[in-house]
Every structure is written in structure tokens, then in C-alpha cells.
Amino acid sequence: MNASVSLLAIALVFGSCSSPSANYSQDGASAPMRAFQGSGPAKAVEIPNFTILSDQVAGGGYIGADQVAELPEKGYTTIINLRYPTESGVAEEAAAAHEAGIAYYSFPVSGGDFTLETADAIRKVIAEQDGHVLLHCASGGRVSAVWALVRALDEGLPPEEAARISNEEGCRPIPQSMQDRVRDQARVAVPLPDGQ
Numbered sequence: 001m002n003a004s005v006s007l008l009a010i011a012l013v014f015g016s017c018s019s020p021s022a023n024y025s026q027d028g029a030s031a032p033m034r035a036f037q038g039s040g041p042a043k044a045v046e047i048p049n050f051t052i053l054s055d056q057v058a059g060g061g062y063i064g065a066d067q068v069a070e071l072p073e074k075g076y077t078t079i080i081n082l083r084y085p086t087e088s089g090v091a092e093e094a095a096a097a098h099e100a101g102i103a104y105y106s107f108p109v110s111g112g113d114f115t116l117e118t119a120d121a122i123r124k125v126i127a128e129q130d131g132h133v134l135l136h137c138a139s140g141g142r143v144s145a146v147w148a149l150v151r152a153l154d155e156g157l158p159p160e161e162a163a164r165i166s167n168e169e170g171c172r173p174i175p176q177s178m179q180d181r182v183r184d185q186a187r188v189a190v191p192l193p194d195g196q
Contacts, residue, residue, distance in 0.1 A: 042132035043074040049140030049171040057126060059135045059143040059171045064089065065096035072100055077131030080122055082142045084108040103129070109142055111178050116185045119149035126150070144170020145178045152186040162186035 041052045048061030058076075068079070079097050083090055085108065097104035105125050107118050126133050135143050148166035151157060157165070163183040167173050 042076065042134070045071070045074065045076075045134065047136065051140065051171040053135070053143075053147050053170075056129070057133045057135055057147070059140060059147060061136060061139040061143075061171070062089065063093060063134070063136055065092040068093055068096035068102065069100050071102055071134065075132045076102065076134050078103040078105070078125070078129045078133040080105045080107060080125060080133060080135045082107055082109050082114075082135070082137040082146060084110075087138060107146075109137075109146065111141060111145070111175070112181065114142060114146050114149070114181065114185070116149055116153070116188050119146050119185070120153055122146060123150045123153055140171025141174045141178065144172060144174050145182050148182050149185055149189070152182075152189050156189075157186065159183045159186040 041055050042058040044050055045058065045060065045063065045067060047063045047067065050058065050060040053059045063079075071079070079093070079102055081090065081093065081104070085091070085106070090106075094104055094106070105122075107122055109115075109118055122135070126135075135147065137143050145166050147170055148157075148162045151165060152159075152162040160183065163179045163186070166182040167179050
């Protein structure tokens with residue numbers, strides 16, 4: 001096994017074994033209590049479709065290993081990667097995060113299989129972090145969809161609003177099929193009143 005594959009395995013185990021603490025109200029519907037103590041949004045990173053999503057979270061597309069090494073000086077302490085391990089550069093990214101002392105989490109999804117459960121797990125990881133978080137995929141499309149579901153959970157958004165946010169307030173516009181999936185997944189989080 002080569003060194004970068006070994007480091008990827010270690011990083012994935014570390015990220016997947018981390019158990020977010022319960023920073024939520026007991027009913028689970030309220031926004032999480034954030035550990036984040038930063039002042040202002042994250043600094044820009046030169047990646048495709050970079051977008052500030054909140055004071056704590058920025059999103060976008062592909063990031064190279066050399067860019068990962070620069071993240072700590074910009075205040076980033078965590079990377080959440082939505083790409084599959086088989087996608088280009090993932091092993092190198094994980095190794096670079098480990099080398100830079102950045103917490104690294106992998107939640108692989110495609111444009112058609114992201115779920116509310118994944119969004120909730122990401123939400124919990126973010127709630128634990130005290131620094132800036134970079135949430136990314138290859139182009140920013142998966143980020144747009146998953147971030148809309150994180151917001152739906154945090155803010156109790158109606159399904160139509162979550163779908164709108166996924167297309168208009170994420171890293172980039174996404175296909176109708178992904179907007180429909182956001183709407184369907186958000187409907188589970190915030191069910192419509194009877195008869196609608």
C-alpha cells in the first residue's frame with residue numbers, strides 16, 4: 001500500500017470515527033448551538049465557485065493539495081469533502097489535510113443520492129468546529145444541495161424554500177433533478193400540513 005493511500009485510509013477513519021457531541025436541543029428541531037467563535041466570514045480560497053455560505057462555512061469545488069496547505073493561515077480548521085474516494089485528487093487532499101493539521105471529514109455523495117441523514121451528520125460536524133469550515137465537492141453543485149438541507153434542518157425551512165435556496169443561494173445553480181431531491185428530502189425534515 002503506498003503512502004498516500006495509507007494516509008487516506010487514516011484520514012477517512014479519523015473523520016468517520018469522530019463522534020459529534022450533542023450540541024442540539026432535545027427536540028432536534030432547533031438550530032445547533034455553535035462552538036464557532038470567529039469574527040466574520042472565512043477568507044476566500046481560489047477554488048471553483050467559491051462562496052461564503054455563513055460566517056463559519058464556505059463552499060465550492062475542487063481544491064488541490066497545495067491549496068489545502070494554505071487553509072490554516074486563512075482560518076480554516078476543517079474540510080468536509082463530498083467527493084467519492086475514487087474522484088481525482090481525493091487521496092492527495094486527505095494527505096495534505098493531515099499534514100496541515102486540518103480536521104478532515106468525508107461524506108461522499110452524488111447529485112442523486114444525497115440524503116437528509118448526510119446533511120444532519122454534516123450539520124453536527126460543523127456545530128463542533130471552532131474555526132472556519134470548507135465544504136466542497138468537484139464543482140460546488142453537491143455543496144449547494146447539501147447546504148440547503150443543512151439550512152432546512154437548522155431553520156425549519158419549508159421544502160419549496162429549501163429547493164429555491166439550493167439553486168439560488170449555493171455555490172452555483174443546480175439541475176432541476178437535484179432541486180427536486182432537495183425538496184423531497186426537506187419534506188421529511190419539515191412535513192407539509194395535512195392535505196398539501
